[in-house]
Amino acid sequence: MLLLEGFSTALQPVYLLYALGGVFVGTAVGVLPGIGPAMTVALLMPITYALDPAAALIVFAGIYYGGMYGGSTTSILLNTPGESSSIVTALEGNKMAKAGRGAAALATAAIGSFIAGTIATVLLTFLAPVVADFAVGLGPVDYVALMVVAFLTVGALLGASVLRGLASLALGLFIGLIGIDDSTAQQRFTFDNPTLVDGVDMVLVAVGLFALGEALYVASKLRHGPVELIPVSKGKNAWLSKEDWKRSWKPWLRGTFIGFPIGTVPAGGADVSTFLSYAAERKLAKGANKAQFGKGAIEGVAGPEAANNAAAAGVLVPLLTLGIPTTATAAMMLTAFQRYQIQPGPLLFENQGALVWTLIASLYVGNLMLLVLNLPLVGLWVKILQIPRPYLYAGILVFAALGAFSVNFSPSDVGILLVVGILGYFMRRYGYPVAPMVVAMILGPMFEVQLRRSLQLSQNDPTALFSSPFALVVYVSMALIFAASWWLRRRQTTLEAAPAKEEVSV
């Protein structure tokens, strides 16, 4: 079987070492406060520049899962709200840590992540080739439909403000237009500037928006004084008790089967799945366990953490088989692939089967390594969390500059990075989400190609865009997703309001 061949590559000692390195660095960077998974992948891109494609993909697989995982440690142990995909974990995890059950919270998160990650990777293994086979038959019209959905979900569905999300999306599309038009070889929006002819490099925009923009934003309102960490208690009570296991395993599985499907459709990836899992656990809990919600219920950590990791694997399905990234992190993975001339899409499994299966095999390996690494190394992650903030943000600046410079070894790229970073600062300040911009920038050129192809085939008849049954199904599902999300958003506001009220009444 092809997967076995993948394993035979991924299990070579050198590659195991790369996987270990990737997982370790990914977790370490992911643990850093303020650094989400997308920023982890963006910041760590330079470390793979000199590796061969297989090694680079293995490192990225590790970084991807490690970065996803790192965030949960942050939100459990740090006394402040964290990045969105693990913010649900913070609701209960933080309370558990304060009650001296930090180690149990970390353990249920780690084991849940492992179980969910493994099951989801198995699902990915079986689902991806099937989807790829199906996707070979898709025409340009179908791709247009899929990408419209990806644009709208990332732009309009996920942020707090629809208009700002769409503005961010449009700006990303605009930056994607700069350079030479693929179809006609004409220059667009280059303003006769030779550095713009090749377009603006994705890495510059991503690192600028995520790393530099975030560092500038935090610097502008830095919390001074010592870092408030919740100590991880040791001793008999700290580790998972029998009761904890009993309360955790169902949420782990439920989280997995909530997270994976949501990851595979462009419906928001990790954020939405963690929230849904949390809501489900809260609803299903009974008696005393239910009363614990809002005060440190272990189900509220186990479920969302599993959902988070399962969604991370699910996101790889459309990424690998259709070439469509549905989250900012996936957009960064796609950028990394493209650097190695790997074009994800229906033909990927045929053209570069060996590489893909190595990547998938290393996801299994990375997942196992995460479990083995994470629990014993909690002490180290705690140390990383305590890095004095001036050093942390100075370090992020240096790394961002390094990443930008090493794209083409040109100092002027660092200048572009700075401009994008300042833009990212103002976007954060005024509540514009940056993820749509990153996704749009990478998806925009692909979208235009497919759009023009569809219209060319139909002699410029726009109704052709709705002619294929698959496209119609996609548009109808999009309408349903939007309706469902509107309903969910209303529930989320009531849910978020609920714990606050309970605290008052207690």
Place this chain on the structure above:
Amino acid sequence: MSDLASTSAPAAAPAKRPTGEILFALVFVSVGVAGLATAGSIPIPPSETGIGPRAFPYIVCGLLVLCGAGVVLQVLRGKVGQAEDSEDLDVTAKTDWVALAKLVGFVVLHIFLIEPAGWPVAAAVLFSGAAWSLDAKPLWKAIGVSVILALVLQYVFGGLLGVSLPPGPLLEGVPFFHG
């Protein structure tokens, strides 16, 4: 892009009044307008039978204008944006423009130092400068950390990983800083 930088600078208004937010939304509008104005001059090859290289730019720039204008209207009606949250953020603090200006200044300095002084020097200057801007104490410690960090990064990336960072005149003779 340079257009963006110059127009977003005046957005440095006090946080309470939405002037800055309106100016920033106008950046989107102006990029869109500039795009609409120049998209007409994109040459269309005579062989083109489809919608050509201008159609999508028109759509994108139109979207920029609409969304930017929409945000301006929202803000004028009092619906301001929700600033992003982050772990190390003190939401009650006033924006520290001085620290921001210093950070931007050190990145600029870094850009101009890379080629003449070498990457490690430029990186050390950026790190210690940024740490100083963010009130790292004591300063000598930050400088010490920056030197070690710069040398380690140069060794790992330039030496081990083969990323060709220029070592600069100071370290030119040290072989393990090269690929």
